[in-house]
Amino acid sequence: MQIPFFEHTIKSLHSLISDERASLSSVAGMIRHDPGLYLNLIQGLCLASGKCEAKTALQAISLLGAQGVERQIIQHDILLNEEHMQLWCYSVLAGELAVLINNKAGIEDEEVVYFSASLPIIGMLIMLIEKLPYKKVYELLLMLPIEDRVFVEQKLFQTSHIELLTKNFSAAAVYMDLINFINAVISAEGSKRPVIEEPGKLSLAYETFQLFYLMDTAGAGARAVLFPSVVEAQEKFRELCKRYFLIAESEVEELLAEALERLNAVSKLYNVEEAAMYCTASAEEIKQTAMQFLTKSPELNAGLERIRAAVCEEKNVLICGERGTGKRLLAAALYYQGDNPRRLNPYVTFHCDTSEDLLERDLFGSRSGYHNLQKHKGALEFANGGTILLKDIDRMPEHLLDRIIEIYSSGKFFKSGDKAPQKLDIRFILTSKYDLTEIASEGSSLRRLLDCLSPEAIRIPPLRERRQDIEFIADSIISKYRLNLNEEALRLGLQEYYEKEAFPGNLKDLKKLLFYIAAKHRLKS
Template identity: 30%
Template sequence: MRRILIADDEANMRWVLERTLSKAGYDVETAEDGQLALDQALAERPDLVLVDLKMPKLDGLSVLRKLKEHYPDLMIVMMTAHGSTASAIEAMKAGAHDYLMKPFDIEELLITISKAFEVERLREQVDYLKGEVQSNSWQLVGNSEAMQKVKHLVERVALTPATVLIQGESGTGKELVANAIHTLSPRVERPFIRVNCAALTETLLESELFGHEKGAFTGAHARKTGRFELAEGGTLFLDEIGELSLNVQAKLLRVLQERTFERVGGEKTIKVDVRIIAATNRDLIKETQEGCFREDLYYRLSVFPISIPPLRERQEDIPYLAEHFLKKLRNYGHSKKLGPGVLNQLMAYSWPGNVRELENVIERMVIISSGTVIGADGLAVIKTSSTKEKGPCPFVLPSEGVSLEKIEKSFLHQAMEQTGGNQSQAAKRLGLSRHAFLYRLEKYGIDPHWGI
């Protein structure tokens, strides 16, 4: 529920506005002068302030300017019976969202407030997307029977509101499939919001998903809008869903069942209309049997499962993918093609890193090759990549004076190198959970996307 602060020295006006906005579903507070309004807003940030221009103790423009110093993005609408073009321009320059002349129609007020919140929602989505690094490296390229089946499933489910579970190894293109479903759906004009469930701790992930209220925990200096709210009307893509803690799984189950939740530290129930698409490289059925994943959540997520085959099982797609990546690189200023024998080498390799690894190899081949045709010099890249298939080297006790930390860091680097940067496979080789593996990468300052 949105919280609105009304600041007006006229008691009748406060009463009318409070009654009207409360009936419209807003949480309303009032202040009888400018100083009181400022104090209330600074004590707890409202979502919107409706402030009169002429008030005792502190006028509306002063309230506006002081609030903008603390909350630059706060929506503020000015009201006045003493308006003029000059005061309207001054208020807008100071950061007011809009300006209402008294007496105004109630319908006009409600429309103004509704538009203000819509602007705020769109701004939050833009801010989020600016900070979100989204990869458009691949498309659903390929004519193999396996990929034709995936495309068919995408087209069928896109037109429905069904929850989708995408399964496949790392690097197979699960996010691209999720994006394709959203693009082909009636929700295409609404946001597509991605959350990497493995990249955040349990506390941070809960805050990212559901948002939090001011003071909910140390460092929560203001209310935060969660990604469920940012995705309103659109699609929320939960990548690496198998990494969720049981606590967050329980809360996600409730959202799937009831389409409602509360922000962290909040009591008000928020209702959302969001399509959920989840993805994992884990065997969730096995996870449920081992008690690591809730069985009821699994069945809620897998209403419509889509499995993406690894590249080694659809090698006939490699020529199409290679040409796609070469064409993409031509757009960056390169104009090269594969020489005789190179494509055969590409198709002979098993690609443990899947399509992501193929794209990286193509890019390195383009950079290394001196001519317009990728030949023997480019093949060296494939040979280097193929060494990553080998198992880890036998452990040899280091010479005296080498610290345990250096050994551990070396093992992390080797695991990343031998798996082509595949974090799940690297963690498995070291006998670690993915969370423990990522913790150690962070501990030693190793880029988790190193080698990818």
């Protein structure tokens, strides 16, 4: 089948090919900015030779020649104009972020990681051809991670961009292995299965494993740039960069900023900088909701009043609750409350569920030359004078918990390799999906940390235990993402979902349900 190309990339590429002085590498460099053309060239070679060996555009055009590329362009008649600019911007951002991460992690050839990050977009391009009404909803679905996108697509179209990608894709083994891995992790119904065991670094599956998480991470980063108010995407990008590629949290903002700069440079190359700037600027107009954590539950309200008072008194806080109950939101709301004496001082979030070596360097910092490390400013130093949120504190190794106890007790901390201590004045917010006051065994480092910090603790119940809150939480999601679900008939229908759905993933499940209803409404309108 024919996969759409982007009109502006084809126009510029045609001009370049017509220039006899143009090198094959410069042509290949432009081809990667059009995922449909990239796949078309590689699949064309597969059909012509019966072998799928070319995995880069440079390899493909070395075999086809510039004139062969031009023939494919001329024969192709499905072109997307600037109305689809957001889809193109997403593809470029994901590709550039994959390259930037690859520069640090050294996974594969630059072209391979760029194209790997573009695979979900190719699936969406196929959906545009196979399911014509898809054009009404794809911009909405770009805000969602792959698994939630699949969930909505399956309900609306009885297929998904991943399923159609799998059916219509033939290319080099590196890409076929990646697509098989995507299908192994993301179910046809749109749930994400956990990878039980990471393959060994010397195994054949390790590169596929890394490419999958590179694709997933780059997608989260693209959403973070295009939709700045989607805080979950920024948090997910930060978490995945750290967990799978050992990139310090302090470096994440630089990656996002550089990716945006690269998008601006690429858009100038194709004379679409104004349209691309409109995509990023209009995304920033998405309404920011107030940083508040509200409830109608008298019991939860009493707990909130207690920890708000604790923050005013500069006490530490422990927030427990299942995944997706709003622990991050509550932590931010506590920091931003008007009577927090540290509100104008730094606020740093820190993910504890990652490799031990990176945890130590990223939290405490390091001096230059220590164990061949570069000088690195740790999260504690960034947060000094303010507040640090330690997410999933139960995942932190015991010896690092002991070090936090020592630091908090003495009011001083050492960077790794430093001999001179620095003063520390910091307040801690700890989160965990477990009730740490119950599971922290006597004598354990976690129990000693809780005894040392004496945090004011609160448990956030799951949505199924506070259904009275679901409607106004849903209203804030509808407003934030401009889902246009305000008609009376729609709201009555939503009430039934609020009363009956189990929401095992809590806010994540509520959000994808609302996106499904919004997309369904768009198709009918």
